[in-house]
Amino acid sequence: MKPLSSYISIIMIIILLSGCSSSSQDDISKEKLSIYTSIYPIQFLVERIGGDTVVTKTIFPPGVEAHSYEPTAKDMVSIAKSDAFIYMGGGMEGFSETIASALESEQVELIPLSANEELFEHSQRTEIHGAREEEHNHHDHNPHLWLDPIRMIRMGQSVKDVLIELNPDKRTIYEKNFNYLSIELKLLDKKFKETLxxxxxxxxxxxxxxxxxxxxxxxxxxxxxxxxxxxxxxxxxxxxxxxxxxxxxxxxxxxxxxxxxxxxxxxxxxxxxxxxxxxxxxxxxxxxxxxxxxxxxxxxxxxxxxxxxxxx
Structure with missing residues (x-):
């Protein structure tokens, strides 16, 4: 597979050429926010909190290995035309820094959730059993936050704030949907605790x-x-x-x-x-x-x- 950096110049040309024909599509999409995401949990949060006010799509094909996948030139063009690309960052996706560099001059909002240090608050250094502890601790954070329902709530808070910034007229909808989702996540956390x-x-x-x-x-x-x-x-x-x-x-x-x-x-x-x-x-x-x-x-x-x- 070619490195993603080799696509950048081609991508920029495609974006420029496609800009002239996208006005009618843009008029339609203004009715709803167009959000691209990386991993599934972010897509889920955008769908649950955004409801009918958003159209969201992950760039990952079903079943791929998320850490090593590289988006195609077509993916990059689609992201450039969207309102926002929300991704995890923090080492979760190997391509995130390259995408940020390639699309920094475009109007799309590029939002790495891991930039919010509050997502990692109260995270203690846990003991990693086995021979690989030293290698593990080379990472500042483990990006798999969504596996903890309480941290998933924090991720949802970040997504809600992004949606409100992009579409402030829908604040009430986003806050209501987020509150319902938070209740479900707290119940999930309670069930994990009771079981284990x-x-x-x-x-x-x-x-x-x-x-x-x-x-x-x-x-x-x-x-x-x-x-x-x-x-x-x-x-x-x-x-x-x-x-x-x-x-x-x-x-x-x-x-x-x-x-x-x-x-x-x-x-x-x-x-x-x-x-x-x-x-x-x-x-x-x-x-x-x-x-x-x-x-x-x-x-x-x-x-x-x-x-x-x-x-x-």
Whole structure:
């Protein structure tokens, strides 16, 4: 795949050429905000809070690996024509800085949610079990905030503020929708706590280290095979240590993810004779998720069911 930077000059030409023919489309789109997003949780927030006042679309195709995906030139042109592109930043998407550079002269608002440090407040340095702790701590923040329902509320607050800034006439709608969503997220958090609070065996062997916030809020102890991005594979020495850690904790499960094929995790599963389960990291929806009408809440409750099975 070509590096994204090689598309920039082509993209700018396409944008200029397409500008003349976009006026009628712009007139129609003024009725609703046009919002592009990266990861699915942001798309979900925009849809739930914006309601009928927004048209939102993720640039990620179903089921892709979100950390390594690069948008196409067509994606970039679509983003440039929209009102805003809301993305996570903070290392979540590999392309975010390049997009910001390529589109800085366009009228589209570029909004990285991770720029809001309040999203990470009260986040303590959690213990990352296994051989990869040092590598993990090279990251200032783990960007997988949405897996914590309370931090998802904070993300929603940021999205609500963006929508109000873009369309202040709809403030009442956005605040009402946000308040309803907050209630649902608090109920989800309550259910996680009720299900996990009395567990005494909390270790989970996961394919990549996305679950720091479950450690902090619910006492889950993750043993990650890969780093914060699923492409950060362990060394041979790390593998030996992870297998020993799994044996020591008497783990009988390996938790794979819906959008990654991890050969290393499969090796460890075979080595420790573990049963496989799937956790949904919610970075992107799969074709199957879309076909069956899954959303943030249905997938998070499914994750909770998995955690309930693999902890004791």
């Amino acid at each position: 609070q009395n567990k005494t065996k909390r270790e989970i062997l996961v394919s990549h280290a996305a679950y720091n916030y479950w450690e902090e809020r619910y006492g889950i102890i993750q043993i990650p095979i890969n780093g914060i991005t699923s492409s950060e594979e362990p060394s041979q020495k790390d593998l030996v240590t992870i297998i020993k850690e799994a044996d020591k904790s008497n783990l009988h499960y390996v938790l794979f993810e819906q959008n990654t094929i991890n050969s290393v995790s499969a090796i460890i599963q075979k080595e420790i004779r573990a049963q496989a389960f799937v956790l949904h990291n919610l970075e992107v929806l799969t074709e199957n998720d879309i076909e069956h009408g899954e959303d943030y809440f249905s997938l998070m409750y499914r994750n909770l069911n998995v955690l309930d099975k693999v902890t004791k």
